[in-house]
Amino acid sequence: MPVIKRKKILEAAATVFSQKGFHQARMDEIAKEAGVAKGTLYYNFSGKSKLFAATVTEGMEKIIGQVEKELESDLPFKEHLRKLIRSNLSLYLKYSDLSKIVFNELTSGIDNDVLEEIEKVRLRYIDFIADLLRQGRERGYLKEIDTRLAAVGIVGFLDNLCNYYLKNHEMLDQETLIDIMFSILSSGLLAHEG
Amino acid sequence: MPVIKRKKILEAAATVFSQKGFHQARMDEIAKEAGVAKGTLYYNFSGKSKLFAATVTEGMEKIIGQVEKELESDLPFKEHLRKLIRSNLSLYLKYSDLSKIVFNELTSGIDNDVLEEIEKVRLRYIDFIADLLRQGRERGYLKEIDTRLAAVGIVGFLDNLCNYYLKNHEMLDQETLIDIMFSILSSGLLAHEG
Amino acid sequence: MPVIKRKKILEAAATVFSQKGFHQARMDEIAKEAGVAKGTLYYNFSGKSKLFAATVTEGMEKIIGQVEKELESDLPFKEHLRKLIRSNLSLYLKYSDLSKIVFNELTSGIDNDVLEEIEKVRLRYIDFIADLLRQGRERGYLKEIDTRLAAVGIVGFLDNLCNYYLKNHEMLDQETLIDIMFSILSSGLLAHEG
Amino acid sequence: MPVIKRKKILEAAATVFSQKGFHQARMDEIAKEAGVAKGTLYYNFSGKSKLFAATVTEGMEKIIGQVEKELESDLPFKEHLRKLIRSNLSLYLKYSDLSKIVFNELTSGIDNDVLEEIEKVRLRYIDFIADLLRQGRERGYLKEIDTRLAAVGIVGFLDNLCNYYLKNHEMLDQETLIDIMFSILSSGLLAHEG
DNA sequence: GATGAATGAGGCTTCATTCAT
DNA sequence: TATGAATGAAGCCTCATTCAT
Numbered sequence: 001m002p003v004i005k006r007k008k009i010l011e012a013a014a015t016v017f018s019q020k021g022f023h024q025a026r027m028d029e030i031a032k033e034a035g036v037a038k039g040t041l042y043y044n045f046s047g048k049s050k051l052f053a054a055t056v057t058e059g060m061e062k063i064i065g066q067v068e069k070e071l072e073s074d075l076p077f078k079e080h081l082r083k084l085i086r087s088n089l090s091l092y093l094k095y096s097d098l099s100k101i102v103f104n105e106l107t108s109g110i111d112n113d114v115l116e117e118i119e120k121v122r123l124r125y126i127d128f129i130a131d132l133l134r135q136g137r138e139r140g141y142l143k144e145i146d147t148r149l150a151a152v153g154i155v156g157f158l159d160n161l162c163n164y165y166l167k168n169h170e171m172l173d174q175e176t177l178i179d180i181m182f183s184i185l186s187s188g189l190l191a192h193e194g
Numbered sequence: 195m196p197v198i199k200r201k202k203i204l205e206a207a208a209t210v211f212s213q214k215g216f217h218q219a220r221m222d223e224i225a226k227e228a229g230v231a232k233g234t235l236y237y238n239f240s241g242k243s244k245l246f247a248a249t250v251t252e253g254m255e256k257i258i259g260q261v262e263k264e265l266e267s268d269l270p271f272k273e274h275l276r277k278l279i280r281s282n283l284s285l286y287l288k289y290s291d292l293s294k295i296v297f298n299e300l301t302s303g304i305d306n307d308v309l310e311e312i313e314k315v316r317l318r319y320i321d322f323i324a325d326l327l328r329q330g331r332e333r334g335y336l337k338e339i340d341t342r343l344a345a346v347g348i349v350g351f352l353d354n355l356c357n358y359y360l361k362n363h364e365m366l367d368q369e370t371l372i373d374i375m376f377s378i379l380s381s382g383l384l385a386h387e388g
Numbered sequence: 389m390p391v392i393k394r395k396k397i398l399e400a401a402a403t404v405f406s407q408k409g410f411h412q413a414r415m416d417e418i419a420k421e422a423g424v425a426k427g428t429l430y431y432n433f434s435g436k437s438k439l440f441a442a443t444v445t446e447g448m449e450k451i452i453g454q455v456e457k458e459l460e461s462d463l464p465f466k467e468h469l470r471k472l473i474r475s476n477l478s479l480y481l482k483y484s485d486l487s488k489i490v491f492n493e494l495t496s497g498i499d500n501d502v503l504e505e506i507e508k509v510r511l512r513y514i515d516f517i518a519d520l521l522r523q524g525r526e527r528g529y530l531k532e533i534d535t536r537l538a539a540v541g542i543v544g545f546l547d548n549l550c551n552y553y554l555k556n557h558e559m560l561d562q563e564t565l566i567d568i569m570f571s572i573l574s575s576g577l578l579a580h581e582g
Numbered sequence: 583m584p585v586i587k588r589k590k591i592l593e594a595a596a597t598v599f600s601q602k603g604f605h606q607a608r609m610d611e612i613a614k615e616a617g618v619a620k621g622t623l624y625y626n627f628s629g630k631s632k633l634f635a636a637t638v639t640e641g642m643e644k645i646i647g648q649v650e651k652e653l654e655s656d657l658p659f660k661e662h663l664r665k666l667i668r669s670n671l672s673l674y675l676k677y678s679d680l681s682k683i684v685f686n687e688l689t690s691g692i693d694n695d696v697l698e699e700i701e702k703v704r705l706r707y708i709d710f711i712a713d714l715l716r717q718g719r720e721r722g723y724l725k726e727i728d729t730r731l732a733a734v735g736i737v738g739f740l741d742n743l744c745n746y747y748l749k750n751h752e753m754l755d756q757e758t759l760i761d762i763m764f765s766i767l768s769s770g771l772l773a774h775e776g
Numbered sequence: 777g778a779t780g781a782a783t784g785a786g787g788c789t790t791c792a793t794t795c796a797t
Numbered sequence: 798t799a800t801g802a803a804t805g806a807a808g809c810c811t812c813a814t815t816c817a818t
Contacts, residue, residue, distance in 0.1 A: 002798090023217035027792060037800045039794085048792065078384070133383070143385055149355065149366075149374050150383060156354025157347045164346045172343075180343050188382035189275070189327070189344060191337055199781090221809065231783045236810065238781095393802090411605035415788065425804045430789065432802095466772070521771070531773055537754075537762050538771060540746045541739045548738025549731065560731075568731050576770035577715070577732060578660070579725055584777090609813060619779045621815085630813065 009034045013055040018097025049111040059098040060121040077136035085181045092162040126151045203228045207249040212291030243305040253292040254315040271330035279375045286356040297353050320345045397422045401443040406485030437499040447486040448509040465524035473569050480550040514539045591616045595637040600679030631693040641680040642703040659718035667763045674744040708733045
């Protein structure tokens with residue numbers, strides 16, 4: 001009920017989980033970060049796994065929602081693609097904590113049902129992109145390829161590069177990065193197709 | 195000296211680490227899997243982190259070596275790219291244990307020097323690909339792009355798709371997957387360039 | 389807060405540490421002796437070394453406090469000296485556990501900061517005695533000697549004899565022992581000085 | 583048989599045991615210090631405890647022998663006492679390693695038979711001093727006191743001060759220390775006896 | 777005689793979870 | 798609702814000892 005306290009906890013959890021990863025994150029630390037007693041975590045969430053699941057899903061839902069919103073407009077497909085890349089990058093940087101969890105913390109040792117829940121969020125994002133591609137394909141802008149597979153590849157491609165940028169941002173201009181990502185994804189690596 | 199015992203341990207470690215992840219892997223289990231006493235692990239490696247590091251680096255060196263060997267021939271660049279994709283996939287499937295570690299287990303909580311060692315292996319692979327691209331670019335087959343960045347993106351792209359294939363291989367033909375990966379990487383998503 | 393539980397733990401620790409010494413004392417055994425779970429030890433003290441330090445310092449503070457109290461009165465110096473000897477003996481016997489630790493367990497292998505803390509308590513006792521001597525010297529009852537050094541010697545003298553008495557008390561009357569200790573310390577070994 | 587190897591091991595053991603104490607000394611380290619393989623320790627001594635016992639007893643026998651030799655002459659008792667003090671100090675400083683063991687490492691956790699063996703050496707030294715005193719007493723130089731008890735006290739007195747000197751030798755002249763020790767032991771603390 | 781790789785019992789410590797208040 | 802003291806299972810690691818060579 002006290003939605004504020006729940007939010008405080010989830011924010012603290014996001015911070016700690018992303019800094020330490022699931023297994024290294026300590027309930028103690030999350031409680032301290034949230035400014036509540038450890039018991040309170042258990043009063044609001046049934047255990048560590050469930051707190052983790054809530055953190056990830058609620059966080060990701062918010063992010064996906066933002067990407068969707070930013071892509072609502074009715075632009076030509078190429079612009080859509082560029083915008084997706086830009087949004088993905090800026091949100092990755094903004095919520096790098098959460099992103100790292102979703103894309104790197106899928107190791108086992110987490111309750112299976114929790115893992116599945118997280119996988120579901122991942123898939124929601126992939127399907128959202130697949131949908132984007134499908135729309136483009138239906139209008140003829142896109143090759144005739146399996147859009148789900150393409151989306152999987154794109155997410156890996158973007159994720160790896162965003163992560164690389166995060167670690168090396170001093171050596172790399174953001175717009176340049178976006179240009180490169182767009183160039184490869186739209187027309188590939190080869191010098192000229194023909 | 196008994197290189198065989200060392201190898202047995204590293205193989206067992208690769209199995210367990212990839213199944214459980216670093217933090218959930220138990221030294222007990224690795225010892226049992228290797229058929230040695232727990233103390234033997236510590237006699238040969240100074241601790242869990244170091245065993246992990248050895249597992250990953252020695253394993254990856256082997257894999258990278260294999261990819262390099264398979265790509266030694268003097269094919270046209272497009273064929274080289276296709277071969278890279280094919281090798282990457284087959285080795286990913288063959289050594290999926292190790293691959294999962296390197297690409298997913300870079301969470302914190304591992305000794306920093308170990309993490310750096312692993313990162314070094316990752317970079318070796320990326321630089322190997324970047325080199326491949328540079329050769330292609332120098333002969334004019336490739337766009338004028340930052341080859342390091344392209345390599346980072348490609349690795350993420352391939353890794354995500356290989357991993358997806360691993361989980362869904364019943365729904366997907368291997369050659370089809372290779373075709374799609376090649377198509378996107380070589381000429382992008384767009385229907386026609388120009 | 390539950391000062392009672394803390395006290396229970398410290399008492400159990402004093403017992404076990406003095407019976408087994410620092411390195412041979414087992415946290416398991418201390419917990420059992422205290423009637424708490426092993427985790428409770430760690431909830432109240434950050435580790436074995438810190439528990440040891442607390443046991444020693446808190447125990448010794450109490451003992452030193454008692455000696456000081458018993459010597460508060462304004463007796464002539466010779467009576468003071470005799471009283472010191474008597475108090476030292478009776479407290480050594482009463483808290484032989486603790487005494488053995490402080491005077492015999494200063495071996496290495498204990499955290500250095502803990503060793504220093506213990507050394508500090510030892511010095512407090514030595515300085516207390518040195519002070520006693522200084523007062524006597526100022527009033528002319530005592531030789532003109534370095535009181536700190538004398539105190540160090542006295543403590544060793546008393547400690548060794550108390551310990552000897554502890555092991556051989558059936559062969560030795562307590563008052564006789566006090567007389568001997570007093571005799572040597574006050575007028576030395578020689579038959580007649582002059 | 584190879585008395586040289588045995589000696590090398592015992593010297594290494596003395597070094598390591600005195601630096602680390604019995605429980606913290608590692609057989610590995612002793613072997614390394616001695617320049618032999620670990621198995622060789624077990625080939626020559628049946629275990630850690632026995633090696634410790636041999637180290638202490640053989641070492642102490644040597645030291646006691648030296649003190650006895652230095653006191654062989656037929657000096658007046660007072661000179662004898664002063665010489666004892668001087669020898670005790672110089673040997674303590676020379677073999678501080680061993681001394682620390684004998685006087686501080688009598689914690690339990692060592693095999694009981696080994697402890698008894700060490701205690702026996704301690705007593706030999708105490709009895710040697712008691713003998714010295716008895717001779718003096720018989721010639722009328724000494725008070726009519728229990729010489730065994732006096733010896734126990736003297737050993738504690740000297741040991742504590744030697745140890746103090748060892749830690750604070752920069753602040754203290756050796757001859758001054760000997761004077762003080764002699765003064766207190768011979769004529770006590772009081773200003774004038776009468 | 778000598779070696780050192782291998783062992784495994786046993787220690788310290790962590791931390792998710794519980795529950796009386 | 799909220800707390801935080803208490804728990805104890807479980808993990809990493811050490812090291813004296815053994816034994817095949």
